[in-house]
Amino acid sequence: MNCEYVSDNIAQLVAGTLSAEDAVACKTHIAACRDCRDALHGAVAMRTMRDRGNAAPPAGLFERITTEVTRPKARERAPRFWLGAAFGGALAASLLAAAIALGILVRPVALPQDDVARFSVATYETRPMEIAIDVDRPLAGAKISVMLAGDVEVEGFGSLRELSWSDDLESGVNRLTLPLRAIGEDVGQVVVRLSHPDSEQLFVVKLKLDS
Amino acid sequence: MPTGRGNSTEQRYRALLEPHFGALYAAARRLVANPADAEDLVQDVCLKAFQRFDELETIEYQRAWLLKILYHRFIDIQRSRDRSPVDHAETGSDSADPDSLSQGSLQPDDILEREMRADVIIRAMDILGREASSLLALHDIEEFSLEELGQLTGLPVGTIKSRLYRTRAKLGRLLSNEQIQKPVLTVVGGKQ
DSSP, rough: OOOOEEEEEEEEHHHHHHHHHHHHHHHHHHHOOOHHHHHHHHHHHHHHTTTEEEEEEETTTHHHHHHHHHHHHHHHTTOOOOOOOOOOOOOOOOOOOOBBBTTTTTOOOOOTTTTOOEEOOOOOSOEEEEEEESSSSSSEEEEEEEEEEEEEETTTTTTTSEEEEEEEEEEEEEEEEEEEEEEEOOOEEEEEEEEEEEEEEEEEEEEEEEO | OSOOEEEHHHHHHHHHHHHEEEHHHHHHHHHHSSSSHHHHHHHHHHHHHHHHHHHHTTTOOOHHOOOHHHHHHHHHHHHHTTTTSSOOOOOOGGGGGGGTTSSSSOOHHHHHHHHHHHHHHHHHHHHHHHHHHEEEEEHHHOOOHHHHHHHHHHHOHHHHHHHHHHHHHHHHHHHHHHHHHHOOOOOOOOOO
């Protein structure tokens, strides 16, 4: 009898389906092995969760959820782009950019290329951060990547640290909306990268946690 | 997210999802006592499945994949709530579905004790992290075999076995820790 045998049979031991002889042998080992005692404690906990039942979904729930999920509005939980004004320089895609409070686009703020925008996030609410990308001509197949550093997530995308989309940008201001939520205290920053065969542009938004 | 494929994509999505929907809902209800929260959790998973439908269609163990997403999402929500100053009293034993209290052979006190115990276990799963917790849950609660989990994760069976053992032991140690047994304080009012 060893730890591996106990581990292989621990679920049956907890369920009471192990043979009497094997159960006695397992229990004897467990009594003398701290790790296996802890593992048994953990296995009993998992059994407790399993015993919480096997509830059937309410009638109509599948239809309701799949309809909700596949309709265009649900898909709009992903970031979207809108179109607008003009922009100078090939794909120097100068980001006109904007840090916003509480989801309201206060005003587009022209930031120097090396400046850093700031945005406040909160742990208990999702706040849409809007970034304006101004291009001087249509850019087909531009790739937009959003990289998250720190305890922050884009709503609907769980713990994904990098999200990428390929989109056709039209001439003018294209707005990217990211519903952000803090999941910890060290909220870090968001880096938005716009790349195209001609060029690449990075934009950094430092995050601040609202207490 | 699927794009440019019209209704046939939605039909294929529904056909793929439907056989697993009951398992998703049951798993959600085991984690979240409140039916409305469980439905929200399932909807999050269904949305993720739709966004990653191209990938999901190619996976052999689709149910395990979906359930893994569900456990990951649950831990994410749990972490977010744990760090919020506002206690979400609609989950956990405070809001156990009244219908469940009259079902089965358990007495109400037994059910209450089990639900309180489940709250502590969930806090411990949160501490374990979503990868470890979901792997253990998929094996011990959802009853996927070591081989199936190996296919899902790409890990050798021996590695899965040792991870399960270590995670169970860590969970057991966490549950022995008095700190985790303490109830979460509920914010009921106040002003800044």
